[in-house]
Amino acid sequence: MLEILLDATVRAGTPILFATLGAIINERAGIINLGIEGLMLIGALSGFAATFTSGSLLLGVVAAFVAAFIAGSIHAFITVQLRGNQIVSGLALTMFGIGVTALFGRSVVGQTIDGFERHALPLLSKLPFVGKAFFNQNWLIYFSFLLVGLIWFFFYHTRWGLNLRTVGENPAAADACGIAVNRYRFLAVACGSGIVGIGGAYLSLASTPMWIENMTAGRGWIAVALVIFASWSSVRALFGAYLFGGITAMQLRFQAMGTTVSAHVLQMLPYVFTIVVLVISTIRQQKGASQQPGNLGLPYDREDRK
Amino acid sequence: MPKLLQLQHIRKTFPGVVALDDVSFSIAEGEIHTLLGENGAGKSTLMNVLTGFYAPDSGSLLLDGQPVRFSSPRDSLALGIGMVHQHFMLVAAHSVLENILVALQGVPLFFPRRQLRSRIEQTIAEFGIELELDTPVWQLSIGAQQWIELIKLLMRDCRLLILDEPTAVLTPQEADKLFQVLQRLKQQGKSIIFISHKMREVMEISDRVTILKKGSSVTTLEAGEFNQNKLATLMIGGDRIPEWQKSLPFSDELVLEIENLAVRNDRGLADLDNFNLQLKKGEILGIAGIAGNGQKALAEALTGLTKVESGRVLANGEDITRSCARSSYIAGIAHIPEDRKAIGIAPDLSLDENLILKNFRAKRFRHGVFQSRSAIRNNAIEKVDQFAIKAGPQGSPVRLLSGGNIQKVIIARELSEQPTVLVALYPTRGLDIGSAEYVHKVIAEGAGNGMSTILISEDLDELYKICDRIAVIFRGRLIGYADPTSSSREEIGLMMSGEVSA
Ligand SMILES: Nc1ncnc2c1ncn2[C@@H]1O[C@H](COP(=O)(O)OP(=O)(O)OP(=O)(O)O)[C@@H](O)[C@H]1O
Ligand SMILES: [Mg+2]
Numbered sequence: 001m002l003e004i005l006l007d008a009t010v011r012a013g014t015p016i017l018f019a020t021l022g023a024i025i026n027e028r029a030g031i032i033n034l035g036i037e038g039l040m041l042i043g044a045l046s047g048f049a050a051t052f053t054s055g056s057l058l059l060g061v062v063a064a065f066v067a068a069f070i071a072g073s074i075h076a077f078i079t080v081q082l083r084g085n086q087i088v089s090g091l092a093l094t095m096f097g098i099g100v101t102a103l104f105g106r107s108v109v110g111q112t113i114d115g116f117e118r119h120a121l122p123l124l125s126k127l128p129f130v131g132k133a134f135f136n137q138n139w140l141i142y143f144s145f146l147l148v149g150l151i152w153f154f155f156y157h158t159r160w161g162l163n164l165r166t167v168g169e170n171p172a173a174a175d176a177c178g179i180a181v182n183r184y185r186f187l188a189v190a191c192g193s194g195i196v197g198i199g200g201a202y203l204s205l206a207s208t209p210m211w212i213e214n215m216t217a218g219r220g221w222i223a224v225a226l227v228i229f230a231s232w233s234s235v236r237a238l239f240g241a242y243l244f245g246g247i248t249a250m251q252l253r254f255q256a257m258g259t260t261v262s263a264h265v266l267q268m269l270p271y272v273f274t275i276v277v278l279v280i281s282t283i284r285q286q287k288g289a290s291q292q293p294g295n296l297g298l299p300y301d302r303e304d305r306k
Numbered sequence: 307m308p309k310l311l312q313l314q315h316i317r318k319t320f321p322g323v324v325a326l327d328d329v330s331f332s333i334a335e336g337e338i339h340t341l342l343g344e345n346g347a348g349k350s351t352l353m354n355v356l357t358g359f360y361a362p363d364s365g366s367l368l369l370d371g372q373p374v375r376f377s378s379p380r381d382s383l384a385l386g387i388g389m390v391h392q393h394f395m396l397v398a399a400h401s402v403l404e405n406i407l408v409a410l411q412g413v414p415l416f417f418p419r420r421q422l423r424s425r426i427e428q429t430i431a432e433f434g435i436e437l438e439l440d441t442p443v444w445q446l447s448i449g450a451q452q453w454i455e456l457i458k459l460l461m462r463d464c465r466l467l468i469l470d471e472p473t474a475v476l477t478p479q480e481a482d483k484l485f486q487v488l489q490r491l492k493q494q495g496k497s498i499i500f501i502s503h504k505m506r507e508v509m510e511i512s513d514r515v516t517i518l519k520k521g522s523s524v525t526t527l528e529a530g531e532f533n534q535n536k537l538a539t540l541m542i543g544g545d546r547i548p549e550w551q552k553s554l555p556f557s558d559e560l561v562l563e564i565e566n567l568a569v570r571n572d573r574g575l576a577d578l579d580n581f582n583l584q585l586k587k588g589e590i591l592g593i594a595g596i597a598g599n600g601q602k603a604l605a606e607a608l609t610g611l612t613k614v615e616s617g618r619v620l621a622n623g624e625d626i627t628r629s630c631a632r633s634s635y636i637a638g639i640a641h642i643p644e645d646r647k648a649i650g651i652a653p654d655l656s657l658d659e660n661l662i663l664k665n666f667r668a669k670r671f672r673h674g675v676f677q678s679r680s681a682i683r684n685n686a687i688e689k690v691d692q693f694a695i696k697a698g699p700q701g702s703p704v705r706l707l708s709g710g711n712i713q714k715v716i717i718a719r720e721l722s723e724q725p726t727v728l729v730a731l732y733p734t735r736g737l738d739i740g741s742a743e744y745v746h747k748v749i750a751e752g753a754g755n756g757m758s759t760i761l762i763s764e765d766l767d768e769l770y771k772i773c774d775r776i777a778v779i780f781r782g783r784l785i786g787y788a789d790p791t792s793s794s795r796e797e798i799g800l801m802m803s804g805e806v807s808a
Contacts, residue, residue: 159407159418166397166408173395175359177409177458178380294399302378303320303360305706306393306653 006133013245018199019223020237025192029185030168030295034090037220038097043068043197045101048204048211064201065194072193080185083299108211115209151234168293171300231291247273307334310497316365322699325351327521336495343518344738345710346696357389358382386465390455392709398444409458448475449597468499474736477764505534550747559587561758567617569603577603579782592773593762600782601762605729609641638726642733650716653705658686660704689718710736728759780804
């Protein structure tokens with residue numbers, strides 16, 4: 001029973017994990033991206049369409065990354081090059097994503113593909129208790145584990161990661177050291193957006209291998225909130241995403257068991273829970289120093305005095 | 307000596323301000339070249355042009371006789387021009403190590419911290435300073451932060467080093483240490499541009515001095531051609547240095563008593579420990595001590611900015627130990643903080659607004675619930691004139707002002723409501739000589755009107771000049787009082803290093 005629940009947790013948490021990781025990369029560079037929901041939809045549709053026409057799941061994932069990368073570049077161009085308002089640009093990106101996927105998605109509504117299948121990893125999947133849930137999954141989930149580690153390594157053990165963190169904390173300081181602030185910011189926003197796109201593709205290639213209009217159902221917004229819960233750390237993002245996934249899995253289970261509580265109330269649970277956790281973690285954080293990148297949300301103008 | 311860098315007719319304007327009008331001079335190889343000028347003369351702006359931070363409106367730069375154009379600091383660094391900025395370029399949340407690493411050349415892509423740690427530790431040890439590499443920068447004193455900036459620059463291989471007021475926050479001993487390093491670099495043929503308002507330093511270290519006045523270069527003098535008076539006259543031109551008299555003997559009435567005060571810092575160590583102090587009405591009490599011995603904690607405890615662990619502060623007999631900053635002010639304490647940009651001003655508000663941050667509730671600034679714009683403006687006009695603040699266009703954010711002018715804004719605001727007690731940390735830090743003298747005058751006049759001042763400073767000259775009594779602080783404890791008219795510098799120096807005297 002618990003093993004099944006844990007398995008469902010990982011499956012429900014993974015798309016949010018990808019989206020949160022992508023959002024963290026954005027924010028570490030100092031750029032707020034509220035277009036996560038739209039980017040997930042773009043990733044979901046492009047991934048599905050690519051796999052549907054080519055038959056290749058790998059191509060689907062690549063297409064999701066590329067499409068979201070390009071869409072994210074629009075946000076990057078507006079906020080980094082033009083120093084536009086990050087909140088407005090991000091919201092516009094979400095609305096753009098919802099609209100454009102609804103429009104182009106019509107032709108593939110109702111179509112199906114062969115989605116990602118389980119591949120048990122030798123030895124690891126035999127581990128007691130966690131083996132089945134974590135190591136008898138599909139390749140996209142394994143890739144998400146890898147990504148958590150890679151991002152952590154990148155931020156804390158590479159020069160580029162240190163430069164990127166400096167850019168997000170204090171772009172003037174980075175500039176004074178000869179770091180190309182705008183280039184770092186642009187690439188972080190675009191690549192982060194691409195990873196968000198893979199989160200969307202997980203929904204249409206693995207969760208329910210088909211395209212449904214607006215199939216993200218607010219998961220992008222959860223990711224935006226989880227970035228704060230995770231205090232901009234990829235490892236903590238994993239816990240945040242699985243927490244959300246766990247509640248989702250549990251409420252599905254309740255529904256299946258046929259409780260008298262309305263299904264709508266149960267569906268609200270993961271969202272309510274996320275808010276509660278966010279409130280608690282924020283209160284806790286205020287006691288120490290904030291983890292938030294120092295220049296989050298602020299455009300950088302070299303000739304302006306800070 | 308061959309010319310390394312020539313500046314020709316540099317001009318730079320910002321909306322509503324001409325920061326640089328017409329600047330020309332040159333820097334030779336292997337010289338220490340000092341830039342001297344009043345607050346707001348354009349020294350920092352010029353240096354930002356030299357490093358590619360600001361693009362000049364017109365004028366040209368020649369490096370080794372070849373015209374160069376910098377479109378970013380990256381370009382100037384590539385040609386060997388490095389700079390320590392007046393306002394630090396540090397990441398507060400990052401460790402000392404990370405802050406130094408980003409500035410270095412040839413940092414490996416993987417595991418940079420592990421690989422370069424020992425080299426950085428070695429350099430720090432060579433300079434004989436104490437810096438814990440893993441401490442986040444926000445926990446460090448301003449002086450320590452200045453050293454991080456210096457190390458960032460010195461570990462790079464630069465032909466031209468620009469130091470914008472590096473000694474403003476260093477102790478005299480630390481400044482001497484820095485000067486030794488600079489002399490060594492000069493011997494290696496490197497060029498240095500040095501900015502300072504301290505005449506003693508300028509006389510000691512400069513090979514040549516260029517005077518900047520209201521955005522234009524006035525003249526360049528060779529060593530031997532100048533003395534302190536000549537430089538001062540050239541710099542302030544027709545303006546007079548304000549004159550003032552030391553105040554009359556103060557009364558015996560106690561305005562502030564500190565009893566057994568203990569304060570812990572962010573790391574849980576004792577900043578103040580069993581500290582006692584008595585301040586009398588109309589007295590200017592100097593606090594002498596080497597930076598980091600509890601001065602900041604003392605000021606913050608007095609102004610309600612930090613939690614007091616134990617002990618009491620009495621103002622006119624009333625216990626104010628646990629009041630917040632606002633009620634302390636009502637009790638009549640004004641504060642000139644050390645970190646002016648962080649807690650001294652609201653950076654994005656205008657000059658007018660910053661000048662009334664503390665007394666915006668006063669009747670004269672209000673029409674009922676509304677603000678009286680004209681009264682606020684008139685107040686600003688008055689203060690700008692009184693303190694010779696070089697203000698930008700009306701309504702522009704105060705953060706755009708030069709470092710010294712920001713300091714003047716804080717002082718003008720804090721002294722505007724006739725406080726009964728003024729707690730001033732290094733109030734003349736970064737001020738040009740005329741302005742520093744004016745601040746001393748205001749404090750002395752205030753004392754004549756019954757204001758008591760706690761003047762925290764490392765500059766013994768300043769303390770000797772205006773204080774009635776000097777208290778010496780060491781490791782968070784009061785070592786004793788000294789009388790500036792009878793105690794020698796050696797005595798006070800000994801007390802500052804913890805040797806107790808009578
Ligand atoms: N980025 C900017 N935007 C607008 N105005 C600026 C900017 N940088 C400098 N200024 C203005 O240019 C003038 C010169 O300032 P600058 O900082 O160069 O003076 P300074 O000589 O370094 O003075 P200080 O001794 O006080 O540091 C000031 O009036 C300042 O307000
Ligand atoms: Mg300056």
